[in-house]
């Protein structure tokens with residue numbers, strides 16, 4: 001996967017710019033708050049249809065403007081392609097086209113792939129389960145377009161069931177329809193759990209090997225899926241029927257608890273996974289360095305898993321992460337990115353002087369200037 005060119009109009013603090021990228025390393029440098037991350041965000045939007053930052057879609061549109069346009073020219077499987085996203089502040093839904101054909105966002109997924117490395121990914125270890133579910137959901141949405149569609153349907157059903165559970169406090173007779181929502185949740189939720197489990201197993205194997213290298217053979221990283229389905233073993237998790245049954249059982253067992261709480265408590269929207277080093281929780285017992293290595297291993301594993309599906313590496317987006325890493329981890333990642341297309345943001349233009357075939361861009365107040373390489 002190679003990005004040739006990104007054009008942005010009225011996106012974040014960028015009024016109008018075109019960034020023509022090289023096939024290898026592309027370094028965007030500049031002071032803080034100039035628009036470097038905004039450029040990565042623009043590229044990433046084409047992989048998942050969503051920003052990696054929290055917030056509303058309309059926040060992506062430049063202050064005072066009614067619409068934003070993003071155009072990406074890229075090469076995938078030896079074919080030059082062009083995708084466009086238009087965002088509107090009011091009245092109109094997001095518009096997506098691929099090679100001139102209008103699509104739903106879900107239909108564009110899988111056409112272009114990128115993997116982001118950002119300092120906030122440390123939250124995968126440090127924070128609550130929402131971060132880890134996002135990791136799985138963002139990765140799987142790119143690899144398997146149907147996953148995104150099922151996830152959207154599932155989330156809608158959870159919201160509808162929550163509204164019902166809330167209303168049941170005043171109108172208990174509404175409980176007659178609870179079974180209908182639970183059945184919908186079980187069908188779609190089982191699909192999500194099966195895919196997450198299989199993906200996490202793949203990442204587990206890849207990340208364990210990378211972490212072993214990073215720790216020079218001293219540490220064993222493992223990832224373990226956690227959910228409502230206590231009784232399922234490895235083969236059960238690969239069987240949609242078995243997961244659906246386990247989900248139904250869990251919904252029955254916890255029905256009165258859900259009614260009391262007025263909120264849906266069981267399902268993949270509550271699932272999580274453990275990140276363990278030597279069998280112990282990395283969040284509780286891991287040092288800063290171990291936590292960084294675990295996250296780095298998982299992100300590199302995400303790239304490898306994408307390559308296995310697409311037959312090509314995704315575009316790597318490194319948002320100012322190297323300054324956070326010690327020299328050993330820096331050199332590991334620099335070694336790993338060589339030969340792939342990478343877009344790197346940094347405040348320090350000299351940090352990447354050693355990268356081969358480098359293109360250098362200065363970002364200042366939402367404008368971009370190409371510079372002579374070092």
Ligand SMILES: Nc1ncnc2c1ncn2[C@@H]1O[C@H](COP(=O)(O)OP(=O)(O)OP(=O)(O)O)[C@@H](O)[C@H]1O
Nearest residue numbers: 012013032033034035036037038059060061062063
């Ligand atoms: N919708 C918007 N319209 C206009 N400007 C915006 C919008 N959203 C964010 N910005 C501006 O974009 C700038 C932040 O850009 P960005 O996050 O890309 O910074 P950066 O160059 O990566 O900086 P750092 O090195 O600190 O991470 C801020 O000045 C912010 O006010």
